[in-house]
Amino acid sequence: MTRTINILASVDAVLPVSLVNFKAKRKDGSTVSLTWETEQESNNDHFEVQRSFSPGSGFTTVATVDSKAVNGNSSTRLSYDAQDINDFSGIAYYRLVQKDGDGKATVSEIRTVTGSEALPQVKVWPVPSKGKFNVLLTNTQPTTVIRIYNIDGKMTGKEASLLNGVAKSFTIATSGTYFIKGINKMTGEVVFIKKVVIEK
Numbered sequence: 001m002t003r004t005i006n007i008l009a010s011v012d013a014v015l016p017v018s019l020v021n022f023k024a025k026r027k028d029g030s031t032v033s034l035t036w037e038t039e040q041e042s043n044n045d046h047f048e049v050q051r052s053f054s055p056g057s058g059f060t061t062v063a064t065v066d067s068k069a070v071n072g073n074s075s076t077r078l079s080y081d082a083q084d085i086n087d088f089s090g091i092a093y094y095r096l097v098q099k100d101g102d103g104k105a106t107v108s109e110i111r112t113v114t115g116s117e118a119l120p121q122v123k124v125w126p127v128p129s130k131g132k133f134n135v136l137l138t139n140t141q142p143t144t145v146i147r148i149y150n151i152d153g154k155m156t157g158k159e160a161s162l163l164n165g166v167a168k169s170f171t172i173a174t175s176g177t178y179f180i181k182g183i184n185k186m187t188g189e190v191v192f193i194k195k196v197v198i199e200k
Contacts, residue, residue, distance in 0.1 A: 024111035128197040143185035
């Protein structure tokens with residue numbers, strides 16, 4: 001037998017905070033960047049950024065960020081950010097705890113970040129160079145491309161693909177300072193930036 005239950009909610013009910021775009025991303029081997037936005041806030045006091053290295057062992061507050069809303073109330077989009085010093089080699093778990101002025105708490109969904117050992121590792125040699133140098137990239141996707149820019153930001157030569165774990169040679173004929181930029185071809189995300197000095 002099917003039973004239907006009607007749940008009535010007041011049209012005047014307002015969620016304390018409308019949270020959107022909560023992201024956690026590893027910036028480097030020791031830092032994780034966390035960003036989020038709110039579309040509206042009502043009686044909001046602050047956010048707590050919490051981290052765990054194993055969800056089953058509980059979360060620890062690593063940062064507290066006060067509400068930007070005047071008196072905790074806002075109907076416009078507000079942006080927030082926080083940094084966490086984290087060089088853990090494994091996966092880390094993050095969540096937000098939003099707390100109202102009356103002490104009530106709302107917990108966000110969990111976000112994960114890879115460990116420091118999973119970051120792309122890049123090696124460029126020799127540096128400085130007489131014109132020819134090598135680039136080796138590990139711990140990355142096979143869709144990384146290399147672009148080389150001069151000090152004025154102008155791209156030098158053509159874009160080249162770089163396979164994970166395979167060194168590739170490059171040659172620059174003109175002396176000066178150049179920047180090697182690795183880019184994920186699928187997402188457009190910058191994987192690394194390295195400087196190389198060409199001496200003739």
